[in-house]
Amino acid sequence: MERSAMAIPKPKPLSVKNDPLHIIKTRKLTHERPATIAGPMVRYSKLPFRQVCRRYDADIVYTPMILAREFVRNPHARMADFSTNSGDSPFIVQVGTNNVADLLKFVEMVAPFCDGIGINCGCPIREQVREGIGCALIYNGELLCSMVSAVKKKYGDKLRLETKIRIHDDWDQTVKLCRDVCGAGVDWITIHGRTKxxxxxxxxxxxxxxxxxxxxxxxxxxxxxxxxxxxLEDVQQIADLTGAHGVMAVRGVLSNPALFSGFITCPWGCIEWFWYYTLEFGGLPYQLLQHHLFCMLESMEVDRVLIKALMKIKNTTELLDWFDDHFELKRHGERGFGQAVQPPLKR
Known part of the structure; x- marks a missing residue:
């Protein structure tokens, strides 16, 4: 059953199984590879998709960026933006914010349900940057450090905190920013290798x-x-080139949630699992359901005529019927569910 965010005093306890910092630091020793992370995507990193990525070897998953000012003030935004359940772990809630007060209230509301908070310092969308959110924060290190310090002062090691940044044109500016947020107490830093x-x-x-x-x-x-x-081969190559402890995929997992399991293209099993989690958990807007399935089918190189037909369907019931008409879509509990690789087209 889904749970919407409510103000409960204590954050969820961390253990070796759900502590993202422990996972990032130890995956090389325990799994002989870097930590694998499915990153935040605006709107798209909802609960059903997070569960699919986790099933295919993503160690840590993120929510989409949630705007703190809306979340703390509007119960409808909380219901729309955030849902989780007992199997949704480890995961990070990413927040877009430009002040300490909204951030602390936001953290208070979501901490009981997540394993860490990520401050978005990388979103280049102009509207967000104009409001001092996203990429604006890499040019406002004093504010960013004050937000990191405020959260860590209140929660310490009971809650993990990450900053996701982009690089500056002058790399030494990025070094200074990172050293400063380290001093403020951040647990780890994600660096996107592009500028604003x-x-x-x-x-x-x-x-x-x-x-x-x-x-x-x-x-x-x-x-x-x-x-x-x-x-999957990119994971080790990127880690070798950068010296990073973990590697995050975003656009890669959108089209192929099984990327970290070594599949070159999206396997059919992802489709069946995604349908199962969407119907089981509910609450996913139809347009997101449709576009997720579009991205996965496109990765499988399904006939373009079929994909165009998919995008003309207007509701979930018709979409499910369309899949049953054109594919052998197994239900959870049926033999072979979630195991097929190639699309099982009906001839």
Whole structure:
């Protein structure tokens, strides 16, 4: 059953199983690989999708960015933006905020249900930047450090806190920012290897991430590298190039939630699991359900005529019927459910 955020005094206890910092620091020893992380996507990292990514070897998953000012003031925003359940762990709630007061109230409301908080310092959307949210924070280190310090002063090691940043044109500015947030008490830093103005079509700059990692290593704060992770082999390559403890995929897992399990394209099992979790948990807007399925089918290289037909369907009931008409869509509990790799088209 889903749970909406309510103000409960104590954060959820951390253990070796759900402590994201422990996972990031130890995956190389326990699994001989970096930590694998499914990053935050605006609107798309909802509970059903997080569960699919977790089933396919994502160690840690994120919610979409949630705006603190709306969340703390509007109960309808809380219901729409945040849901979880007992199996949704470990996961990080990412927040967009520009002041300490909203952040502390937000953390108080979600801490009982999550394993960590991530402050978004990387969103380049103009509307957010104009309000001092997202990328604006990498140019306002004093404010960012005050927010990190306020959360850690109140919660200490009972709650993990991350900052997800982009690089500056001047890499030394990024080094200074990272050293400052380390001093403020951040548990780990995720670095997206692009600047605020770098287009997503341009390659991520892993040399820049390496430059920063080498210059903050004395702080003992692990770094997660983000950018251009589309295959399992990319995970180790990115970790080797950057020296990062973990690797985050975002666009890669949107089209292939099984990326971290080594699948080159999305396996059919993801479709069946996603349908199951969506219907089991409820609350996913139809447009998101439709677009998730579109992205996964497109990765499988399903006939474009079929995909175009999918996008014309207007509601969940018709969409489920459409899948049953064109594919052998197994239900949870049926033999072979969630195991197929190739799309089981009906001829």
């Amino acid at each position: 103005n770098t287009r997503s079509s341009q390659p991520a700059d892993f040399q820049a991430i390496r430059y920063v990692v080498d210059r903050i290593s004395d702080k003992g704060v692990p770094v997660v590298a983000n950018g251009d992770c589309y295959l």
